[in-house]
Amino acid sequence: NWQVGVDYMSTGIEVNFSKLDLAGFHEKNIGLKARRFYGNSFNLSFGFVRRTNEVYLDPSVYGISVSDVNFRTEAQANLLHLGMSNHWQFDNWSLAVNWISLNLPLGGKVTQSAADQADDEGDKDDIRRAENVLTWYPNLATFTMSAGYMF
DSSP states (O other): OEEEEEEEEEEEEEEEETTEEEEEEEEEEEEEEEEEEOSSSEEEEEEEEEEEEEEEEOHHHHTOOBOSSOEEEEEEEEEEEEEEEEEEEETTEEEEEEEEEEEEEEEEEEEEOGGGGBSSHHHHHHHHHHHHHHHHOOEEEEEEEEEEEOO
8 A cells, every 4th residue: 555666857958059058957856755555546645855956057148247157056955745646557667647746845055056156246146046946946747657667
């Protein structure tokens, strides 16, 4: 009736033009989750997820007064996971349809701030406010499919 698992997800978006790296966003999630099965395949899941983010911008494109190098912001957050899904197992292989998956932030911090490289105090405050968003936004997914192998 119970299943414990480790989940890993990595995603990223990059905005480039010619040889310019204008912006990028990378997110990684690793979680420890438990599923309680009700019936044959329907289950509810809960657990803990650690999310890390890396964001970079080209300051000359965005008009922010900083040094000449692209600056990066890194943040991490701890999240509570809740979900509802169907999982089927065939020998060691599994197939899943996750109907809803919600990760709610419990806390977090910015581990590397781009504000440290800003020249103007107003820019520093704006950058810090924007960076704080990385530590508290929730993740919501509906209807995702996954396949895996169980050891």
